[in-house]
Amino acid sequence: MNEFSENNPFNISNQKVSATCPSNIALIKYWGKYEPQIPANPSISYTLNHCKTNTEMEFLVDEKFSVQTFLSGNEEPKFAQKIEKYFQKIEEYLPWILKGKYIIKTENTFPHSSGIASSASGFGAIAKCLMNLDEQFSGKTNEDFKLKKASFLARLGSGSACRSLYEGLVVWGKTEEVAESSDLFAVQYPNEEIHPIFKSFNDWVLLIHEGEKSVSSTVGHGLMNTNPYAQRRFQEAHENFKTIKSILKNGDLQEFIKLVEHEALTLHAMMMMSEPAFILMKTGTLQVINKIWEFRKETNLPLFFTLDAGANVHLLFPENSDSEKIQEFIVKELLQFTQNNGVVKDVMRF
């Protein structure tokens, strides 16, 4: 039982609701978790602006519990099974949830193969739809609580999804560096503690490898249970929170670059040191990283990278007078390493 458990009466009816939720990209990574979906360390991410999932959810009250899902108009029975299991898991928090049939239509504004976390935006949008239904059925309206509970519910679908409910920089996982932070839901990083340089940032995703990931995040997180370096990693994430807090305040871009790249490489190093081991970078990933490092050495311009659990490279750079030169370099020198000239351009502004 917690503040999100519910056993009050409800009044259900046929409803159609919809919601939109963006994806996010972590700067300090979540990698390793405990039951029930508790992160092994705190993480912080940027919520993206353009890469989103739009979801429409129809609830039919007089029918047996079942879920039907469509992705961009095509029926996806595998996704439906996943959502059915998820709904069964969260009944304690939404007591009406198994009392009808769902038709869920969803579409992403970014390519499926891009490695952009569609589970984050996907579960974020579903959790928002559920809270819209809950508002109708319970008659309760409290916008702050609704968002917090949506973040709590999204987490139970996919950990990183809980961060997508909020804009800007978002923290998930208890850390003494951020008041109100929690393992159960995400919170927005305090806006007044962020230097303006970090409030207008580009994230261009180079699609080095399009296709299925070779390790699912569930398997990946699981590998941390037997990784001999795991405890040190979890401790380092806590230390990195202390560091990023002062960087975010004082606007030290050089230190920010160092920390964010270190986090990305640590995530991949952890996978290389797992049993079995995974190398998720491709040749193109390494070529891009080397090119970025050369470019920075030669020009001193603030272009840097982060990686998710895959081969694609998120190119990060502030949106200011330098961005034009950086963009030229990306197009001229880095696009050649993508599979099909694939790049998804996003921007964080808040």
Ligand code: DP6
């Ligand atoms: C590498 O949130 O996809 O993107 O909780 O099992 O659904 P599950 O994992 P998921 O893991 C994301 C890991 C990451 C880093 C991050 O986003 O913090």
